[in-house]
Amino acid sequence: MLNYIWSGMILVSIVVGVFSGRLEAVTAAAMDGAGAAVEMCVGLLGVMCFWSGLAKIAENSGLTKAFAKLLSPVTRLLFPKIKKDSKAMNAIVLNMVANLLGMGNAATPLGIAAMKELDKENGHRATASNEMCMFVVINTASIQLIPSTVIALRQMFGSQNPSEIIFPVWVCSVCAVIMGVCAAKILEKRRKLL
Amino acid sequence: MIQTVSVFAVPFMICGIVFWGLFRRINVYESFVEGAKSGLESTFRIVAPLVGLIVGIYMLRASGALDMFASLISPITDFFDIPADVLPLALLRPVSGSGSIAIVNDIFKNCGPDSLAGKIASVMMGSTETTFYTIAVYFGAVGIKSARHTAKAALTADVVGMIMSIVAVRLML
Incomplete structure (x- = not known):
């Protein structure tokens, strides 16, 4: 299912981008998004570790x-x-x-x-x-x-x-x-x- | 009152878990470090799907397709007085966990986490689950072919959770 949703997202944005004349912005957004995803994971990393650590205490105790x-x-x-x-x-x-x-x-x-x-x-x-x-x-x-x-x-x-x-x-x-x-x-x- | 409960929940939980561990005489610190390592792994595991999906959402946003979708559904969202930005989240939430995190990221970036859309998105994200994934994993594990009424009941819960997040944010925050 995600297969279709994801390819749909990409195709729709390219097609709409062509018609709205924002194709360049779409390309930039792709690169921007890839960076943002990693940035977000790095930002979440500490908190995820913290809660997983607490969860382990709860489990072991x-x-x-x-x-x-x-x-x-x-x-x-x-x-x-x-x-x-x-x-x-x-x-x-x-x-x-x-x-x-x-x-x-x-x-x-x-x-x-x-x-x-x-x-x-x-x-x-x-x-x-x-x-x-x-x-x-x-x-x-x-x-x-x-x-x-x-x-x-x-x-x-x-x-x-x-x-x-x-x-x-x-x-x-x-x-x-x-x-x-x-x-x-x-x-x-x-x-x-x- | 509501604010107080929310503010105290996190420190109370942290404190409770650590003290319970001490009370039961386990090595709290070692357990913590051991668990934190697994947090590292599970975060790394979501990097790849998130890159794919955040790229997708950002592209949709930049092309203007998300705004087109928002104006298309605006008669409905205006009628119920809900921000149009949260509707894609409601649609994607039961299908994909990473996809919905990607949308929340987009909403926070464009409207801010303390905007109405940001608050509704937060509550929606926190109170619902990736329904179809859960159904697939659990029934798949024991070879069930017919899940009968599970999807209907689970989606009822999702719809209620989503409507309630709009109502709750309006009433409480």
Whole structure:
């Protein structure tokens, strides 16, 4: 998909550039953009290292497990059919906590582990179970306590108050997750498992 | 109140993580350095896709195509009173993480991070995920052919998150 989006971006800008007589500016923008991308990554590098370092402390000190206990009432509500102390539930909770703490590197392997457990419970069918759909929906609307990349970007571009977006981000993510969960619950009843 | 919560969230989180580590008697500093190394890797991994996508967005901007798109959709965006710059972000967000960072970069560069568009883009970026990528990775990992209602439910969440980011910025910031 990105294949088409990206080539589309390039083609459209060249064609529009020809018609608007800004072809030179388009060429300059290409070079400018390439530099800006590297500049941005260098600018983000320190902050990314910092948060990854903190995430590792959280992981090594078992903070994830402590958080997981706090979350268990929520997960039981979301996945009523999965047993409380099963491997599947454990992996689901750890993935959710990793997402919350912004541990992107750790969250994906944990999520895949959770999917594998759910796949076992689903009898390795090619059609997703309700629990799998719910789990992926929650992941696509992941709540992150500190949206560190955006904050770092804001700081790079000279924002007066880079972290002021945190509270609004929480509100929006919670609304999104709740609506996603409701949508999943409604839709799973409409279409029965094949 | 909102400002205070936002301002205290980061130091509180940092402090909490470090003290928890000390309390559990792990080597906090070594863990930190070990994790920071992985941050280095993951940042380097996004350089190449970002070069491609930021070039794309900057070219679109310079050619005037983004402005054309903005004026094309202006009846809708004006009606809801939202800055036209954030609509491309809303469209690309579920598809590409690097692509949406590229657009946020473009918005910050052109309007500033503290403009209305900049704030909405920040909240939108922070509160939504690369939906289709996540679906592909997770279902791909276990060989699921039919994801059933996942995409619909996930996109419902995305749309709500995006509308809410406009509302939240208007009400709170």
